[in-house]
Amino acid sequence: GGIITQTPKFLIGQEGQKLTLKCQQNFNHDTMYWYRQDSGKGLRLIYYSITENDLQKGDLSEGYDASREKKSSFSLTVTSAQKNEMAVFLCASSIDRRSGNTLYFGEGSRLIVV
Amino acid sequence: GDSVTQTEGQVALSEEDFLTIHCNYSASGYPTLFWYVQYPGEGPQLLFRASRDKEKGSSRGFEATYDKGTTSFHLRKASVQESDSAVYYCALSDQPGANTGKLTFGHGTILRVHP
Numbered sequence: 001g002g003i004i005t006q007t008p009k010f011l012i013g014q015e016g017q018k019l020t021l022k023c024q025q026n027f028n029h030d031t032m033y034w035y036r037q038d039s040g041k042g043l044r045l046i047y048y049s050i051t052e053n054d055l056q057k058g059d060l061s062e063g064y065d066a067s068r069e070k071k072s073s074f075s076l077t078v079t080s081a082q083k084n085e086m087a088v089f090l091c092a093s094s095i096d097r098r099s100g101n102t103l104y105f106g107e108g109s110r111l112i113v114v
Numbered sequence: 115g116d117s118v119t120q121t122e123g124q125v126a127l128s129e130e131d132f133l134t135i136h137c138n139y140s141a142s143g144y145p146t147l148f149w150y151v152q153y154p155g156e157g158p159q160l161l162f163r164a165s166r167d168k169e170k171g172s173s174r175g176f177e178a179t180y181d182k183g184t185t186s187f188h189l190r191k192a193s194v195q196e197s198d199s200a201v202y203y204c205a206l207s208d209q210p211g212a213n214t215g216k217l218t219f220g221h222g223t224i225l226r227v228h229p
Contacts, residue, residue, distance in 0.1 A: 004157070031215045040123065042203065042221040043158070048214065058216065090157055097215035099207045100146035100165055105157030 002027035004106035006091050012112045019078045021109045023091030030096045032074040033103065036060055037088040046089075049074055050097045081113045116141040118204050118220035126226045127194055135189040135223045137178070137204035146207040147171075147180055147187040148217065153200045161202075196227045 004025045013019045025032065031050050035043040045058030047066035055066050063085070065077040074091060088108040094101040121136040139147065146165045150158040162171035164180040164187065171178055176191045187204060204220040 033216065035219075040221055042118075043217075043219040045216055045218075048216055050214070056214070092157075094215050097213045099210045099212055099215065100163070101207075101215050102148075102160045102163070103158075103215075103217060105159065107155065107157050 002029075002104070004091055004093060004104060006089075006106040006109045008109060009107070010110050010112065012114060013078075013081045015081060015083060015113055017081050019081050019111065021076045021078075021089055021091075021111075023074045023076070023106060024072055025074075025091075025093045025104075026072065027093055027095070027104060028071070029093035029104075030071070031094045031101075032068065033092040033094075034058075034064075034066060034074065034076045035090045035092065037090055037108065043090065046076065078111065081111070083113045086111055086113055116145070116206060116208070116218045118206055118218055120202075120204055120220035120223050122223045123221065124224045124226070126228065128228050129195055130193045131227075133189070133191040133194045133198075133225070135202055135204075135225070137187045137189065137220060139185050139187065139204075139206050141185075141206055141209070141218075143209045144182075145209060147178075148203075148205040148207070149176070149178060149187070149189050150203040150205060150219075151200050152203065152222075158201075158203055194225070194227045196229050199225055199227045201225070 049068040164171040167182040
């Protein structure tokens with residue numbers, strides 16, 4: 001088995017601040033994802049990466065940057081935090097990019113903007 | 115684009131009640147359909163999936179049948195327990211051959227089961 005570790009669990013920042021969330025997986029999976037979870041809105045894809053150094057925009061990429069410098073890690077940066085962005089951010093991985101694969105999720109990181 | 119609709123936002127039941135959570139999808143072609151469950155403080159985890167019309171997925175007493183005719187994948191359980199209290203997400207994959215692996219999720223249904 002493997003695990004996805006997201007850090008930090010809680011990230012508190014000020015409006016306008018640049019904030020970064022980190023994700024590590026030891027499944028040796030090729031593909032990694034960042035989803036945003038808002039109550040009543042489900043999970044929405046921000047960025048994904050099919051391999052090291054690859055980045056693909058999801059439906060909600062505006063205001064975010066991502067980085068996949070090695071296969072095991074995938075970072076997400078909020079470029080200018082806003083109070084309406086307070087949500088839980090979920091990192092996930094799958095063995096490869098074939099349709100129908102299972103996604104494995106981390107426990108999430110909660111962003112709080114003050 | 116693809117979409118998933120879960121009719122119920124919240125469901126409150128007593129132990130041993132029958133559960134139905136409705137899921138309808140809109141997609142071209144033949145996506146794989148999933149149910150994920152998220153317990154408090156954890157990330158979503160796969161409950162089960164189905165890839166073909168009339169295929170039934172099941173796990174832990176939950177089940178759903180892929181119905182291409184009605185574009186549905188409704189979640190059912192005959193007798194719920196307090197430990198089933200969680201958020202349930204219906205999801206669909208991208209099209210075979212699209213090669214992104216990404217999923218489109220519904221809004222989620224909060225299930226609360228009272229003893």
